[in-house]
Amino acid sequence: MTRPPSADTLVWVGYCRAGFERDLARELVDRLGGEVIEATENAGYVRVCAATNEVRFRVAVQDLTFARQLILTREAAVQLISNDRVTPIVDALQAFMVLHGIDHVVDCRVEYPDTNDGKALSRAAKAIEPRLRERLAANHQLVGHAKFRAMVFLTPDKQARIGLADLHLSANDPLGIPRFRMPPDAPSRSTLKLAEAIHVFLGSGQDEAMQPDMRAVDLGAAPGGWTWQLMQRGLRVTAVDNGALKGDLVDNAMVKHLRTDGFRYAPTVPVDWLVCDMVEQPARIATLVAKWLANGWARYAIFNLKLPMKKRHEEVARCREIIGEAMEEAGKSYILQLKQLYHDREEITGFVMLPNRKARFAHHLAAHHLAASDEARRVGRPAPTGRKTGGDHARVAASAFSASPNTTLNTSSPSASVAAKKPALNLSSTLPRAAASPWSAKPLPKQKKRR
Template structure:
């Protein structure tokens, strides 16, 4: 276990959780992003582990790094914590004491504690153990004056177990971490939805938009277009939320979608069809080259055909980071041509596979 002392520890690393198999992409993105913001370091990770660590060349304060490194701006990161210590070789009969010993020397006291694991085959079995550890650790943390639940302004003690006897101890704040364990929202599959893809759009709404933004931008009675809609997973999600949807696809729509009586099916090519008048939302989950989708979506939003768009980019097996940069550039060029500012958010969601999901809107 790391040695501890009475001297408060500084932040020594950035720890993120990601989709297993995407560690290299997450590491490349985090390294570049952190360097631009003044935090250089070297990455340590393992294939299929579901997490990445950026070890900082220079220690820094929690306040500084929390201001500079934001989870919402990282595509491949599901969860984020700023490491101040590592508890390793913990005895099987006592994980609480080593964690408390390190937490005493944290840069701050805490208002809450989260205990998580990466979403990998190796660490998933630890999830039950983490739940059982929560209560005794919380009691010990309060007794040691590490945990002060009534002081809600204090940050969270983020503990990430990567093995039975090893855990990273870090800090994160309520506005800079995922509210879901390991960054994975637990969504139920609606029984009437025609395909599991409906969960992608449901997750996109709660991940890419805040509660306030959802309330302001997504309301019953609005009009939406779903490009490449069949069999209707995304269309169903929109109709279930009370939107009237034009589903554009040459393929057939599921009967459960049409039964909502909120959907008009247009048999047409999603790249060629245009609405007779502007709509509030356009969504797109077509299987096509990501640059072609990025250009299509940017044109819809920049031209005013829709106010907001959610879309998927199917990434290539290699050079994913470069392809994302190319898509960003295409979107930027289209909005520059229209002399408009825009808001773009990209994230690899839990229900995504070899893809990322985007939210795009013009700032008028």
Template sequence: MSCVVIYCRSGFESDAAAEITFHAAEQGFAGYVKAKPNTGYVVYECFEAHHSDEIIKKVDFKNMVFARQWFAGKLVENMPVEDRVSAVVDAAKEFTLCSELRVETPDTNEGKELLTFCKKISTPLKKALEKKNIVLREPKVNRPVMHTLFLTNNTAYVGYSYSFNNSAYFMGILRLRMPSDGPSRSTLKLDEAFNVFIPEQQRETRAAPGMRGVDLGACPGGWTYQLVRRGMFVSAIDNGPMNDDLMETGQVKHFRADGFKYRPEKRNIDWLVCDMVEKPTKVTNLMIDWAVNAYAKEFIFNLKLPMKKRFDSVYECLTMIKEQLAKYGVSYELQAKHLYHDREEITVHLNVTKVPQNLYS
């Protein structure tokens, strides 16, 4: 395995490239990136072949903002069209036993055209891999996942990822259905964020009925809808109009106020969510203020990306949060992701686990 293959949203290849270079270097690995605009993936070529396996173990996938998925792999070119199965099996013969096979493509228009073929080849390929003891018949947790990323009908990257450090989803994409009564499409962003950032077994207790939420920049109410759906009581802050059906639930209070000035009367907010379109550093400073003053426990917010240097902008904001919270002795968990439903923005989750009381009392 000589490279790490990374899936990203089409158009964000340079950000994904900068990110893997940064994290690989931080762990002491060297290599170079091959990336073409609008292809939906980048390839990090390691100077030493075995480093690709170490990178996908040692770099925490949760710290990769622009990567939807990754795997350690190699390129298989010029597969004979009459027998692509054997070419892939041959490339995978040294893999440790995998529990699952995902035959994927980059998330681009060209990639979508290959998906029918990917579905078609999946069954014969899986059978052939089972026969050679490369993939298990029944999926098992904690075993590696085998990936075959078809770029054309006879070229693919073939490799594996570790289930403890990858995306659980096919092509790294969580597809969600738009609720028929959802006030705006951006409701899917918050739904995806809850699914991606909160482990399944904790979702019902961490986002639970009766909790209190604040939604900054709430109108028309797509994000508020997700909090209401989970049984929360929400203060929706925005000068615009809120969706009538949401207001009729009795779970929402609408405040026509400036989201940068609004603060709750009590420090008892379970969830602060924020989708205001503003400079990322300005939103970041607001979130830091809410965190160090213990106004809210958990946060999900969007950072709108600039046209250029998106990677730099994201890492600047994440560093600001880390430095400020460390300075004030706040304990927290932080994760950020360019979600499938995000476009020119990323979504950040901050879970404040402890704030020294002297900071705010």
């Protein structure tokens, strides 16, 4: 900081995997134009102030590769030294809500960093949370339709950061960590990685995006955790790996195992899904995924990028560029998100899709950007405008997408605007589960043989 922050300076607290504080701090500074206040290695969180207090609720956790959760706080912390820990928290929260003109919250959470030191605070958090909830309820400040959640973030130095999380722009899961049970029949623990990716990237649209009888290719499939996830959802999978598949996947009618090189394999007919978990240089994987989508071999992809290097931020930017350039060259609209999931260690997971008029679940991805634009109007700045075709929402969402560094929505074709036209739907209740894949019929032209 060039000057110390005042007690009222707005400060973002971002949670991350321990060891990734510098990466998250850098992302937040890029996004907010502010400065790092705290980014201690292995703390499991960072604190960054924005360049101006105007940004308020304009940044979404979905926009950031390395953030699990994002809450807005002020610099002044509550010291947890007296026996009554709840009253000072309630007082600070009331003051913060007044500052932002917020009368109600949907609920409250008391959280802590996902580190050994942080977990030692879980008992205190469990004790404080219900009492805070009681006090908010007694003040008639808890309402189901509120847009914010009250957040208290405890740190090992016995301080509590009091804040708010916009429901559209923050993670819903406690600590920003979705929990999954390890399915006993799955061949490997990495099955949880794909389960989490589907939950995070597709949300309520997963029944639409992954339908029974769709086709998928899994590159680097062995021993089969990802293939198993796809098969559980009724997809037919070509599993490409020289290694052996395990368990239920062996001699399974839903799975075709090909012992070949994932970089050389090309499908004979287009498939719906490409998933890829090969251990390789990230740029090579990004190039391969981009080729599949640009060639029309698949229209959705989930892929893992291993990041053992020091310059992770640069590597992520490079992969984003590789995919962006390939898609632009092919004249395809696309949505791209890169995220370090809870089950990712020194790696991140990517999702890319080609939206079309039928892909209604793209609204899930657009929703938080629409909310961000609403906030822009509320604080008196003009909402961004873009293409002249499509409705108001389409224009706002399209330009918000392209302005966001993590979620890229390329709008070179009208279909992208159409995809972002309406707010999120609960697709699981509106769509038939077993629609036939529109992508499985048309054969691809033969690929030229490599010399």
